[in-house]
Amino acid sequence: MPTTLSAFxxxxxxxxxxxxxxCGWSLSGLELKEVQRQFRKMGRQPSRGELETIAQTWSEHxxxxxxxxxVSFRDGGKVKKYKNLFKETIVKATKTLNKKWCLxxxxxxxxxxxxxxxxxxxxxFKAETHNHPCAVEPYGGAETGVGGVIRDILGxxxxxxxxxxxxxxxxGRLDTKKKLPRNSxxxxxxxxxxxxxxxxxxxxxxxxxxxxxxxxxxxxLLNPLVYVGCAGLIPVDKIEKKVLPGDLIVSIGGRTGRDxxxxxxxxxxxxxxxxxxxxxxxxxxxxxxxxxxVLMRARDLGLYNAVTDCGAGGFSSAIGELGSDTGARVRxxxxxxxxxxxxxxxxxxxxxxxxxxxxxxxxxxxxxxTILNAESCEYCVLGxxxxxxxxxxxxxxxxxxxxPMAFLHGGVPNFEKPAARRKVKISAAPPxxxxxxxxxxxxxxxxxxxxxxxSVITQYDHEVxxxxxxxxxxxxxxxxxxxxxxxxxxxxxxxxxxxxxFAVTHGFGPGVGRIDPYQMALHSVDEAVRNLLCxxxxxxxxxxxxxxxxxxxxxxxxxxxxxxxxxxCHDAAMAYGAPFISGKDSxxxxxxxxxxxxxxxxxxxxxxxxxxxxxVRTAITMNFKEAGNPVYLAGVSCRxxxxxxxxxxxxxxxxxxxxxxxxASVKLYAALSKAMKAGCxxxxxxxxxxxxxxxxxxxxxxxxxGAELDLSGAAAEKGLTPLELxxxxxxxxxxxxxxxxxxxxxxxxxxxxxxxxxGYVSEEPVLEALLGGERFFREDINxxxxxxxxxLI
Amino acid sequence: MxxxxxxxxxxxxxxxxxxxxxxxxxxxxxxxxxxxxxxRVDAEFTRDEFDKLGSSLLTDPITERxxxxxxxxxxxxxxxxxxxxxxxxxDVVGESVKEAITGVMGKAPGAVRFGRAYYxxxxxxxxxxxxxxxxxxxxxxxxxxxxxx
Numbered sequence: 027m028p029t030t031l032s033a034f035x036x037x038x039x040x041x042x043x044x045x046x047x048x049c050g051w052s053l054s055g056l057e058l059k060e061v062q063r064q065f066r067k068m069g070r071q072p073s074r075g076e077l078e079t080i081a082q083t084w085s086e087h088x089x090x091x092x093x094x095x096x097v098s099f100r101d102g103g104k105v106k107k108y109k110n111l112f113k114e115t116i117v118k119a120t121k122t123l124n125k126k127w128c129l130x131x132x133x134x135x136x137x138x139x140x141x142x143x144x145x146x147x148x149x150x151f152k153a154e155t156h157n158h159p160c161a162v163e164p165y166g167g168a169e170t171g172v173g174g175v176i177r178d179i180l181g182x183x184x185x186x187x188x189x190x191x192x193x194x195x196x197x198g199r200l201d202t203k204k205k206l207p208r209n210s211x212x213x214x215x216x217x218x219x220x221x222x223x224x225x226x227x228x229x230x231x232x233x234x235x236x237x238x239x240x241x242x243x244x245x246x247l248l249n250p251l252v253y254v255g256c257a258g259l260i261p262v263d264k265i266e267k268k269v270l271p272g273d274l275i276v277s278i279g280g281r282t283g284r285d286x287x288x289x290x291x292x293x294x295x296x297x298x299x300x301x302x303x304x305x306x307x308x309x310x311x312x313x314x315x316x317x318x319x320v321l322m323r324a325r326d327l328g329l330y331n332a333v334t335d336c337g338a339g340g341f342s343s344a345i346g347e348l349g350s351d352t353g354a355r356v357r358x359x360x361x362x363x364x365x366x367x368x369x370x371x372x373x374x375x376x377x378x379x380x381x382x383x384x385x386x387x388x389x390x391x392x393x394x395x396t397i398l399n400a401e402s403c404e405y406c407v408l409g410x411x412x413x414x415x416x417x418x419x420x421x422x423x424x425x426x427x428x429x430p431m432a433f434l435h436g437g438v439p440n441f442e443k444p445a446a447r448r449k450v451k452i453s454a455a456p457p458x459x460x461x462x463x464x465x466x467x468x469x470x471x472x473x474x475x476x477x478x479x480x481s482v483i484t485q486y487d488h489e490v491x492x493x494x495x496x497x498x499x500x501x502x503x504x505x506x507x508x509x510x511x512x513x514x515x516x517x518x519x520x521x522x523x524x525x526x527x528f529a530v531t532h533g534f535g536p537g538v539g540r541i542d543p544y545q546m547a548l549h550s551v552d553e554a555v556r557n558l559l560c561x562x563x564x565x566x567x568x569x570x571x572x573x574x575x576x577x578x579x580x581x582x583x584x585x586x587x588x589x590x591x592x593x594x595c596h597d598a599a600m601a602y603g604a605p606f607i608s609g610k611d612s613x614x615x616x617x618x619x620x621x622x623x624x625x626x627x628x629x630x631x632x633x634x635x636x637x638x639x640x641x642v643r644t645a646i647t648m649n650f651k652e653a654g655n656p657v658y659l660a661g662v663s664c665r666x667x668x669x670x671x672x673x674x675x676x677x678x679x680x681x682x683x684x685x686x687x688x689x690a691s692v693k694l695y696a697a698l699s700k701a702m703k704a705g706c707x708x709x710x711x712x713x714x715x716x717x718x719x720x721x722x723x724x725x726x727x728x729x730x731x732g733a734e735l736d737l738s739g740a741a742a743e744k745g746l747t748p749l750e751l752x753x754x755x756x757x758x759x760x761x762x763x764x765x766x767x768x769x770x771x772x773x774x775x776x777x778x779x780x781x782x783x784x785g786y787v788s789e790e791p792v793l794e795a796l797l798g799g800e801r802f803f804r805e806d807i808n809x810x811x812x813x814x815x816x817x818l819i
Numbered sequence: 820m821x822x823x824x825x826x827x828x829x830x831x832x833x834x835x836x837x838x839x840x841x842x843x844x845x846x847x848x849x850x851x852x853x854x855x856x857x858x859r860v861d862a863e864f865t866r867d868e869f870d871k872l873g874s875s876l877l878t879d880p881i882t883e884r885x886x887x888x889x890x891x892x893x894x895x896x897x898x899x900x901x902x903x904x905x906x907x908x909x910d911v912v913g914e915s916v917k918e919a920i921t922g923v924m925g926k927a928p929g930a931v932r933f934g935r936a937y938y939x940x941x942x943x944x945x946x947x948x949x950x951x952x953x954x955x956x957x958x959x960x961x962x963x964x965x966x967x968x
Contacts, residue, residue, distance in 0.1 A: 162959055163957055163959050163960050164957075166960065209958070211957070212953065214844060215953065215954060218841075219957075283909055284907065285908065285909050308908060308909040308910075308911060309911065310909075310911040310914070312911075312915060313911075364909065378909075
């Protein structure tokens, strides 16, 4: 124990900062002063356990101080003030939209929307990041990230049954030439560890990992991003939970050890060479499976009143949250331990995995114990929720924590953070046209952000539970890149006659964010909605999650990016009628590079989206299906190469981001949705990374068909160049293969929208694209596929 | 006691090729490799009892062999890299195997730790160490040693 701890109330600013660093709390000077003030008022020194509890409760990870705090945003001469950025953007959109099918938003461990038609089920959805742990120990970090987000689903309401895992990663380029600092891992190694961690946890616990993406950029060289998500089904009558005074605190699942101490506060710190092994957490999927099985049985028998997961902060966070109204009386000597060489305060804040906390009426403990024993799931009764609003934690005779809940949860000071718009030089000049557009297409298909992910996807068991109706890899050969996954969750509903399902997908565009964070948010929401549309989901019922990752919020330009992206989220959610139902943020994603300079990530926003599929048998895949069918391009191709893969490969001289016309997009998607419901569309694929050329190539080689195309009829902005048409990434566009016999009906349904025929699917395995009399390229689809199908791992 | 298990040569081609590829990516050319799993069982069992664990619990007799004397995998003139989780790091495989051993033997070992051994025929121990630290070992959670066999 640091010697200054016992004299905490008398420490000066410098001594407080030194103590904070020594203990790994990541509290600011202002926060430390406030803690000092409170304990002076109480007339005593704090214990180590109390300071640890405060540090984790007030951590960025638990309190989201940056996003939920006041911000002053300067944009040129204008200043806009936010009291609570999160509430005034993300939450505001959801509240304004006020969708009746949103059953629980922003109040629990995950968001819940209605599922199916009978009103019996809710679909819980959540995505998290586990960036810092993965930078230190990729395998363990990824495993415990997956385990943690599954526990969020187990801990929503009275517990949902997980039916789908999602995974999205950002790594440095595998071929990077940048020199890495000592002790940092190469991107290849981080990727391998992360993929293996996600694979092993998901496969062992028996949940399909079936939706995700990988993005490579040297901005993530030192700070990989690992987004993991989970969706689950919950009976609507099990959504409400309430701790009742007198309930017992029961911990089930894994034992408590010294692993993972300071995970919550660690996520508020920059990673450097001094990063400690104690922040590493180790996952145990089999223990979590036992916990899952116990919870589902006990939930249906009504054996507990509330549940939550032990995540960051461990018992301190979970019991503190559950007992925020009632208080809690905890006896740490009752905890099941991995190791007896552990301090009481460490038991309290340890982030050992696979633990859930239940609030159990004493009369029902016996029945719960019977199930726990039957499932070989370890447990302990840690204490009770007394109803006096006081948190009292002891270990034998030792008092570890004795604090009023009101101070713990309401006492965190917050201060206004300055934010400013980053200046980016925009060039709107016509992009330089290279020779040989066919060669460019091949290079784009081989680009790390476009090429096949099969070597990662096929490591995951995406079939377990038997509900994966539309799979991540699609097409004639089972290797085409799907836009979204469709799940028919009969493993949860147990109704073999019900074909209702849901689609899940993502939108992500940090390349755009580097230029225009506001447009990045719009593009990301649009991409996610468009992906859902491509599989035939009902996009009028889209629900979305936001996961922001950024560098240090102490940098006003980082905060400026965040403000702009959050405003974009609000505007996109309103335009698409798609409420945010849950989200998370992760800051301080920056580290020192080999030269000792700060190396921040670009502003990164993952939009995860879900929408219902009324009958999974009618869902659509992305590959061409039949020679002779007409091919249509929906949406207007706009000027701008900003944020494109092409620009990453060879800068075109134009970095303008194509702005999204949301009103037009919503109308277009509504018309296309009708055409899909009428069975007019045989295949659909969004135009995103790599542009139209890549989309057409993927549809062709995934179906084993060629296509003869003339793009001269495509709806286009005035002045659009061939390069922008083929490889620009302007949003709100998708390619459709229309059923020949239903073409007239299709045209009737999309009348008045920018939907243009561009050619036909052909038997000959050749993709040919013309613009009037000019041939852009003519390429064998097997050659194109060879370029695309690289082994990433 | 350490029980070492490795894939029979005729089935080991894929794992060995993949491993050689990983080390090549880290800049080390190697002539041959063999991989094995290690279970350190801390228990007062007899040699026959350890044999029983090796033969009937931990080894697939069709595709794998085991030995109670580490280093018997058959790859000669090679370096042996032994990698373990640090003692302070939770070993979930070890925990699961401990439960399984308790079930089979009717008595619990004190502890079980899981590790791996890599047999590598290459020309430089220095280069090998460099490649190992870049690909197989994370100093935050692992400990390792290299010896000539």
